[in-house]
Amino acid sequence: MDTLILGLPVAYYIAMVAKVLVAFVFVLLTVAYATYAERKIIGHMQVRLGPMRTGWHGLLQPIADGVKLFFKEEIVPSQASKFAFLIAPLVALIPAFISFAVIPFGDSVTIGGYTVPLQIAAYYDEAGKQVFDINVGVLYILAMASLGVYGIVLAGWASNSKYSLLGGLRSAAQMISYELAAGLAIISVFMLSESLSLHKIVADQAGGAWYAFKQPFAFIIFFICSLAEINRTPFDLPEAETELVSGFCTEYSSMKYAMFFMAEYANMITVCAVTTTLFLGGWHGPAFLPGWFWFIAKVYFLIFLCMWIRATYPRYRYDQLMRLGWKVFLPLTLVNVMATGLWVMFISK
């Protein structure tokens, strides 16, 4: 405990690496089993069984899928732009994972006399007895979300195919449009919390004072816009298999295709985690179970909701989607921001 490396105790570094590893492996496993859960849940909703053969009730299906994709032949179209084609899946995958760095997934825990906040980009100040995290956490998430669009746009362009290009363009337009409404929906949350730090936003929601109750419109609009931003049904136009033959990932095969798939599911988990943090009280819950349990439970419930929506709704038409984003959600969020401002100004003070 006494040895210092660059002014910080050794325990700090161990805690940092451990946190990163645990969070990363957990998200990866959730990504793998979200694919299984999606097939099972939609299967049961359509009165089918879903995967049953690989392991008990098909539990080994994600591993079998992974092995299959890993050993498939890797095809790069001869007319493709090689560099962009190779880098696109990575560009899609990495922002989805690094958004997790700022999400608090539990209360601080004490290990060996050293207090560790369960949030990757945060540390506990022993002198001031408080947790410091990156104080623009919300903006960081918005920034990473805005980078995700590169992966899809590049994939669409680099494949040098009409369908892919159309898929890429559609998705870029869609993501940019809905990013705006999602960002404006978040504004009303940090008008109430008066902070951009996710740690503080979660702390404000202790004892059931969730922002979902104070800001129901912002909550619903943010969740819908997030679904559109990560290209989930009913807004999955970029891949629209019936008209665009899977859109931007038509030309991709093997692990690169798997990476797009992983990025999609990782994005879904990130969006559910962000929604939990901003609106559903983060890791707060009845005290008989630890904070991380409640966090995971809430995130999993939202993931289930995403799958339920996919099983229920048909796909939007492209012009309807754009109209919904710009003419319905954007004005609604602006009105919401104004109403919140008036409320904070005149009623709550």
Add this chain to the structure above:
Amino acid sequence: MESLFFLVVAAVAIISSILVVTCKNPINSALSLVMTFFCLATFYVMLDAPFMAATQVIVYAGAIMVLIIFVIMLLNVRVETVKRGTHAVIAGSAIGLFVLFQTVWFLMKGSMTGQVGTMTKEQIVSVGHVELIGKALFTDFLLPFEVTSVLLLAAIVGAVVLAKKKI
């Protein structure tokens, strides 16, 4: 540690900005530019200005460059075949060298070091970077802020007018 990290990021920034001008494919140039913006954002973080970093990524990497890539994709400029004029290259490098010389000279003269402004590191850590920027923006710099917003509004209206013939 910090200076080592700075050197690594600086090296990446320089390499990617060289790639911006040397890449034959315009999309690869644009991607290198995104990388340069990212390095710039990292420098902002190292200077205790996370808000600037986030805005840098959101505005430049996330919005402006996406639009530029959009345009390049739609125009479908593949690999540049036109040979660049040598006169322009000579003039450009002369200007670049001049600016580099000037910067180094001003830094060496030392008139920029040792002056401490009102914003100290302790103040930024205790009050908060975003709070300080917000307060300054909406009190001391209210007029420039309003003028900028009117300018942006005019730009939006102009874009709509240009894009739509019949409104």
